[in-house]
Amino acid sequence: GNSVTQMEGPVTLSEEAFLTINCTYTATGYPSLFWYVQYPGEGLQLLLKATKADDKGSNKGFEATYRKETTSFHLEKGSVQVSDSAVYFCALRLYNQGGKLIFGQGTELSVKP
Amino acid sequence: DVKVTQSSRYLVKRTGEKVFLECVQDMDHENMFWYRQDPGLGLRLIYFSYDVKMKEKGDIPEGYSVSREKKERFSLILESASTNQTSMYLCASHLAGGPGTGELFFGEGSRLTVL
Numbered sequence: 001g002n003s004v005t006q007m008e009g010p011v012t013l014s015e016e017a018f019l020t021i022n023c024t025y026t027a028t029g030y031p032s033l034f035w036y037v038q039y040p041g042e043g044l045q046l047l048l049k050a051t052k053a054d055d056k057g058s059n060k061g062f063e064a065t066y067r068k069e070t071t072s073f074h075l076e077k078g079s080v081q082v083s084d085s086a087v088y089f090c091a092l093r094l095y096n097q098g099g100k101l102i103f104g105q106g107t108e109l110s111v112k113p
Numbered sequence: 114d115v116k117v118t119q120s121s122r123y124l125v126k127r128t129g130e131k132v133f134l135e136c137v138q139d140m141d142h143e144n145m146f147w148y149r150q151d152p153g154l155g156l157r158l159i160y161f162s163y164d165v166k167m168k169e170k171g172d173i174p175e176g177y178s179v180s181r182e183k184k185e186r187f188s189l190i191l192e193s194a195s196t197n198q199t200s201m202y203l204c205a206s207h208l209a210g211g212p213g214t215g216e217l218f219f220g221e222g223s224r225l226t227v228l
Binding site: 004006034036041042043044045046049089099100101103104105106 | 117144146148150153154155156157158161203205206207208209216217219220221222
């Protein structure tokens with residue numbers, strides 16, 4: 001079936017460290033891919049997206065590239081800040097499925113000063 | 114600004130009680146969703162609605178029902194709450210036929226504890 005798998009957390013980093021959160025997917029056809037972020041006490045919000053192979057989504061210093069050959073969409077940031085501490089969710093949307101997303105299990109990131 | 118409002122941030126109910134979780138969006142979106150969020154399981158879709166009075170089951174509909182009498186409001190109902198329904202419930206909305214971003218707009222969540 002269709003699914004998203006993320007690396008397990010929690011991930012703890014020092015400020016200015018490099019971040020990678022792995023995400024791989026299984027899907028029929030060619031899905032669109034998303035990263036959502038949930039800050040403490042808040043709902044999820046869209047961080048970035050990519051709709052086709054080799055697309056790179058970017059926002060707030062975060063990047064992710066849609067790799068069809070490895071079915072991956074890893075999230076990266078060159079230098080994390082304390083304010084990046086949150087839970088990050090990778091998600092996919094199948095073609096013609098409107099707003100219906102399939103989410104990964106989430107990865108908690110904690111950045112220490 | 115886009116706004117999805119969930120009426121209750123925290124609820125404590127007893128086993129067997131009927132529970133209503135309300136969600137209102139002010140964006141005139143056609144599509145609305147209810148997810149539950151559990152540690153290690155991510156978000157799982159309970160029900161969704163593509164239009165007023167229309168509903169479809171998601172991946173885990175058992176023990177839940179929904180109501181959409183008006184476009185802006187989507188209610189999740191637990192007919193007889195059980196302890197395994199203790200969870201964070203997230204409502205989301207989506208603009209149908211939009212630019213195809215697939216972006217969902219989420220409320221802040223309702224944390225339900227069933228004793």
